[in-house]
Amino acid sequence: MTQTITRPQQIPATADIPEDDHATVDTAELGELLLGRWAHIRRTARELAGRPEVQKIEGLTHTDHRLRCFDQLHYLVEQQAVHRAFPAALGGNDDHGGNIAGFEELVVADPSLQIKAGVQWGLFGSAVMHLGTRQHHEAWLPGIMDLRIPGCFAMTETGHGSDVASIATTATFDPSTDEFVIDTPFRAAWKDYIGNGAIDGRAAVVFAQLVTNGVSHGVHGFYVELRNEDGSFRPGVGGEDDGIKGGLNGIDNGRLHFTGVRIPRTNLLNRYGDVAEDGTYTSPIASPGRRFFTMLGTLVQGRVSLDGAAVAASKLALTAAITYSTQRRQFNASSNLTEEVLMDYQRHQRRLLPRLAATYAASFAHEELLEKFDGVFSGEHDTDGDRQDLETLAAAFKPQSTWLALDTLQECREATGGQGFLAENRFTSLRADLDVYVTFEGDNNVLLQLVAKRLLTDYAKEFKGVDFGVLARYAVSQAAGRTLHRSGLRRVAQTLADTGSGKKSAIALRDEQTQHDLLTDRVQSRVADLAATLRGAKGMSQEQSAALFNEHQNELIEVAHAHAELLQWEAFTRGVHRITDPGTRQVLTRLRDLFGLCLIEKDLAWFLMNGRLSAQRARTLDAYINRLLVKIRPHALDLVQAFGYGQEHLRSAIASGAEQERQQEAAEYTRRRRASGDAPIDEKTLLARDAREKKAKQARKARKARKASPSPVG
């Protein structure tokens, strides 16, 4: 349970452990650590994901893939794989963290199946559960759980993706019939990209602006029946198919629109806002803004689960690519007899090992996020602050891990050449399916701006009444131990590093504390700089203020990145400290160093420009990373085996051992031919021999000539 986040420096630094170049990795211990708190559920879910029944078949038309996925949802129901988060009273387990852990592992079977399950139970069902009240739960949850009511989560509109507050669909209360009337005012307000929207959805939670008594109370969720038993649209409902997508073609995404669609007043999911028979609106949350964010809060589980699924996909890809790279040989620079194993090439190590390190970081970070999520959703740690922290952590990690997955899948695909491009090795298929993970459930660039906003808000709170300009210019000392906030969110304003000391450049970069200081300092200084730059916005007009923020939008996103990276580094470090086996701990420490140093390398110019690293120290970084790669390389296979995925999950021809067989067969053939003596001679060898013989002949001729002619000197 890593709920309590400790300062890495309070634990004996792993760098103190004497280096042992014969260290081995205890893959069992490491594997268990990676499985985390919900190990038992992950194991069950992986067993399920290993069955052909739930696995993707490549090359199906989108029509056939959709049919297959829909059937598979029924299979998931039968296997009791998808009800963990629902109330025990209705046959669930009230287990929120476990539910996400199990859900994440489905990605290795088929991301379409995962997301379609996510639409049905994680979005549609979850909206009824979290936004509705008892009557709604009783009326609809049983049917949603057992799939008698396949449904949609109809929020996004063609004209409003990330800006949910601005959606234009309206639900106007008509007291004369005690009904809401759902309307789509124009084409841009069509619901779009709605999973189950094109075909399967019988009902939907439709998000619309609630209007009653001439007042618009903002976005609320309404339970709306979409289709008749025969699949035709009900009166007033229309739509179209989103058609083929870049991936996830097992899901029937579609567009929906509503014209005077009447639903009973009681179909309003009324936990956070209700309308009485006379049209009076009431809400337990007075502020419309806070109410909106509370209702949207349930969306966080989508982000949390995408974070975990992306990590799983990266693990899968690296397992396949690294396994192959330890078997496949290409070019023979160092010997005429044997070729090099791919994994021994420096460039190959540079391509795969930093991504392996980043995947470990993302894995440890995700496990902490999942525990935070479980704390909030179980009600154990459910203050406003907890919810805000959860939102911010999810907004920080989901972009990191989803982009990492695309990057890793692509690098694995390229690093395995033509093999990587074949569907049978799955890199391209997983990449195509995961592509949309970076823009749905919160566009990554938008999420990072939320993180940046939170950093600035925290900073402002910390220094309320203090002159920002002064803070940005002068260093502020901080009390030790306060650096890391218990919530896992950094209080960025607590420290402004002593930038003038130059001390850091004198300490070796492999030192844990140095890495931590550099990464922390970067976030704190950049937040302080931004705060100073943006403080002028207060006195400005809305337009001017927006323009000022826009002039620094890129920096805002960069600082959010830096913050997320720091949090990942810390989670990785806490993970390393939990390892008991010395060899494993040493290898993992090196992997963490690789992660930290690659982060610093990526942003090296910042550290140099701002005097955090001397040019001299910075110039040692590249060589040091190369040395780390060489040290980690012997453990590469162990490090991916610790992920715990078997052949039934990999389903990748190049990771099956076939390459090893091919190499052995070829080597054996060459050995036999060489032994038999009937191998042809290479023309080059022949030419070299001829040249030698010619030279010898000339030498003999010359000697003969010298003998024949009398010596001038006698």
Add this chain to the structure above:
Amino acid sequence: MTQTITRPQQIPATADIPEDDHATVDTAELGELLLGRWAHIRRTARELAGRPEVQKIEGLTHTDHRLRCFDQLHYLVEQQAVHRAFPAALGGNDDHGGNIAGFEELVVADPSLQIKAGVQWGLFGSAVMHLGTRQHHEAWLPGIMDLRIPGCFAMTETGHGSDVASIATTATFDPSTDEFVIDTPFRAAWKDYIGNGAIDGRAAVVFAQLVTNGVSHGVHGFYVELRNEDGSFRPGVGGEDDGIKGGLNGIDNGRLHFTGVRIPRTNLLNRYGDVAEDGTYTSPIASPGRRFFTMLGTLVQGRVSLDGAAVAASKLALTAAITYSTQRRQFNASSNLTEEVLMDYQRHQRRLLPRLAATYAASFAHEELLEKFDGVFSGEHDTDGDRQDLETLAAAFKPQSTWLALDTLQECREATGGQGFLAENRFTSLRADLDVYVTFEGDNNVLLQLVAKRLLTDYAKEFKGVDFGVLARYAVSQAAGRTLHRSGLRRVAQTLADTGSGKKSAIALRDEQTQHDLLTDRVQSRVADLAATLRGAKGMSQEQSAALFNEHQNELIEVAHAHAELLQWEAFTRGVHRITDPGTRQVLTRLRDLFGLCLIEKDLAWFLMNGRLSAQRARTLDAYINRLLVKIRPHALDLVQAFGYGQEHLRSAIASGAEQERQQEAAEYTRRRRASGDAPIDEKTLLARDAREKKAKQARKARKARKASPSPVG
């Protein structure tokens, strides 16, 4: 004609032109410049690519897509679209540059069709043409040209991708029957990823080690019939389907193997090596190494054409994404009434405009490469040096442009959110198809190592007999005008910049000469450093020497990148200097500046660590790039329109103007409601009003109370 490469600094610097913020782009002049020397052929090819007959239909099964592509090849023959490079005597045009220009444009129709045409005429046909002699041309070229003989280029083996010299298939001469016997010795030697290999190929040029009289003369091409009329394999030939791939599923890639397959001796494509009836081997090229590289030289046209096709795909993607981004609105930070246009967000500009600049650079660079290619293949400039330069240029540009295309397609897809993920907007489809461009026809990482090797060789030649260590330590002055070699390849050793002067940091980064100096210096210094590091390899054993090179493999690839970027920057600059319209020239100069400064920003740490830029100057870079973005933004639409692609090429729903219509309809609806006065009041407005009224009431009450009670002061 940019054959003659001039020094940018000899032409009046465009930075001297007074800035005019109302500059406009003459899209006609710019468009013509971009179309280049083979404008007429590009226009014809684009007209063809705009026809539905040759266009990709999304969502076909790979079986149906293959059938469609094969039919489309016949259509290309009918339309006389694919014979430009063949001899005039056989109905071609002997036009090598024009052939590639026309071929490149096919990518906008369907990359599968392009590559399948490339297999048939660019690889299979080309091998017969360039490696064969008159008898082969007469026997097979007519059938290849009109598609009576669909064929394969069977070079790559499962166990040997980039390392062609090591392929294991053998062709052993049997003088008793005057035949070659083709054999696949083991599984790793199966031909793999062979286009037309799974189904359509009737014949193939099979590359195999030629063995005669007990001597292996290295890799040669042999014309081998694969299949009977009914599509079944001929005796001794076998194979299997590579199945579904990450893209290009219109092509039937497959594996092939040979067991004692006998072909007439005269089926050896004997231009560079022949075997007489008695088994005697002869070749016009004595050195087996040089012979091998000469035979492989024909492969360069694949790289040249992929470079151009990748540029075309980037142009297409940017046209769609930028068009949409000037119409779509999202979030309303600056006003309660209207939302911001995506393209006005700084982050959005940062995502799209540097890629637009890089695409212009790649486009100008490609045009120069194509002219070089035409010079060599037409025989006009066909020395050994020319061929080597062509090889190196192609090896430098193909990685840049193919990676740029994937990156650009992906960023366009993400920047357009959910829309970008729909197949109807084509980003995902093009990206999937172009994915393999980065690893086939020469893996990008392998090609870059060839470039690095060439840089080191040139450097060594230049300083033959000179102590490298001394050179690396001290600056060497150079004669002006010698910086740019006429071939377009930089003589890296000619200049070692004066690194101590610090002068550069004092000159504004927008200065053309400064950018050029910085980018040149980076290549020269890094090559010199590497040469100094690697010179020790000479006295080492093969194993030690290979290990030393491997320890610097990553640097080798980085320096090749840097070199390619410099060449692109120079090509872009030469392009800018050819523009006559002042407004266009000014806008393009800014775009070139953006390209140059983003290159410097990407590698800023190097410039800082090595004292090429002061920290002070480096800190201004980010803000300067942001200012450039703002200045280029008003011209973004013109800059993509100059690419000259119409709706028939874009075929992207979001670039059709539909978004503009949706925005107008929504704005009109809002305006009407506001005017009618029956729009609901926002709860927030109401709350604010209530709060004001409550305050006023309290104030009135207070006044009343004050009036009622006697004033203490009277």
